[in-house]
Amino acid sequence: MQFEIDNKKAIANRGNLFRLKQVMRRAEAGEPVKVGFIGGSITMGCLATEPELCYAYRVYEWWQEKFPKTEVSYINAGIGATTSQFAAARVEKDLLDQKPDVVFVEFSVNDDANEFFMETYESLIRKIYTFDQNTAIIIINCVRYDDGGSAEVWHAKVARYYELPQISMQRSIYPEVAAGRISAEEITADYLHPNDIGHKLVAGVIESFLEEVYTEREQKEAEAEEKAPLTEASYQHAVRYRNDNCDPVITGGWKKDMEKQNAITEVFRYGWTAKEPGSSITFEISGSEIAIQYKKCVKHPAVVAEAVIDGDESQVIKLDANFEETWGDCLFLQTVLRHGKDGKHEVKIRIPVDCGPVAEPFYLASVICSSKQGRA
The missing domain is CATH 3.40.50.1110 (SGNH hydrolase)
Structure with missing residues (x-):
């Protein structure tokens, strides 16, 4: 046609x-x-x-x-x-x-x-x-x-x-x-x-x-000039932390996912899983931008985990793994710090102590961090 x-x-x-x-x-x-x-x-x-x-x-x-x-x-x-x-x-x-x-x-x-x-x-x-x-x-x-x-x-x-x-x-x-x-x-x-x-x-x-x-490939053209960022471009030096390149502090039932990743589209690899109430995993990272990447599940009920940045219990962030669409599990990226202080931060992710029965464990795929000064 x-x-x-x-x-x-x-x-x-x-x-x-x-x-x-x-x-x-x-x-x-x-x-x-x-x-x-x-x-x-x-x-x-x-x-x-x-x-x-x-x-x-x-x-x-x-x-x-x-x-x-x-x-x-x-x-x-x-x-x-x-x-x-x-x-x-x-x-x-x-x-x-x-x-x-x-x-x-x-x-x-x-x-x-x-x-x-x-x-x-x-x-x-x-x-x-x-x-x-x-x-x-x-x-x-x-x-x-x-x-x-x-x-x-x-x-x-x-x-x-x-x-x-x-x-x-x-x-x-x-x-x-x-x-x-x-x-x-x-x-x-x-x-x-x-x-x-x-x-x-x-x-x-x-x-x-x-x-x-x-x-017109033979027609000469001057190269564009190098330019300063249009925005803050704070994610230019973003780094992804998974279990193959970092060693967070773990308490409770968090387990490493060591299944081999054969293609980049196999997105749920080299993360961590947990469902035991009270389990926590803590990262020490540097940067001004932090995001947490996890699986949102079509099977309900899923874990609603919590994230605490720099020990601030007054600002607990909910990580809701319940996916409201039906096409399949989703690799979800949730920003937890934007344009914050560019320096060291503690990121603790935990399963609430009052977490009830769930269909499957919480899957933490990665923590992503970016520093304006270069590699986080």
Whole structure:
């Protein structure tokens, strides 16, 4: 089925193409190229019937076809139901350590449209941009097909400030849906995740932009200037603590989850579990931003754990593991300190002494911390 999409409208921001043109010229010269993606469930390929039919793989295939004499590698770091806040903590291990030459970033339907996620998004972008001075970044903005909603407006502020290419489905595919020229049901089963046809449309929009850049790849362009943060960018140096890289103080029945993680999408690995009332686990970490990551369960009743920061019992934070949706257990990230004092903090997580019978133990996936001074 053919759809008429105005791909030109998708270019929300052309940006500075210095790095992207460099990658294309290197690929044309026969140098190996690694194409990386990071995002949520759409990037992961949710609702594509085969991994090779998701938009990310299709875009990777564009690079293979355009540069047939070049070794092109594919890195997909998409994890469903996650935001740029988590991505800022995991991007180094899940993607950047593999040294991608170009990175496509997609979180516009995962991040909420507000200043908080603008800051976490900028932090992620800065982490990628500064990790390797040659890495090109392309921002991808997907959209909800029922109402056209996304965090694109907030992500656009970051794209324009850093002069990054920004490709919008809200400006290209969604207008056709809103006008009735494309039925949403033809391209998505849930008005959010593209089906095979929808993934092909998204890939086509991105590939159209890449084709345009390819035609002008030899045209010289000055590199964008290095810039100070637009927001506080407090999550740029975020670090994730799990049982494979830290040793918290444990009392009671907390147990390490030592099951091997075979893929990054196996999100419930290397954490800790507990259900025994009164059990506690205490972390000593440094930073100004702290978040606790745990499993929200579809099986009820689940544990409602407690977090205490720096021993302040007047500000006990509830960590409610009961998930009110039904699609499956959720890896949930709860901020417990934002723009706090940048220094040492004690984070205690405990099972309340009056905790009754529960369907399954509380699963603590990680504690994430970020310092403005560098590694927490």
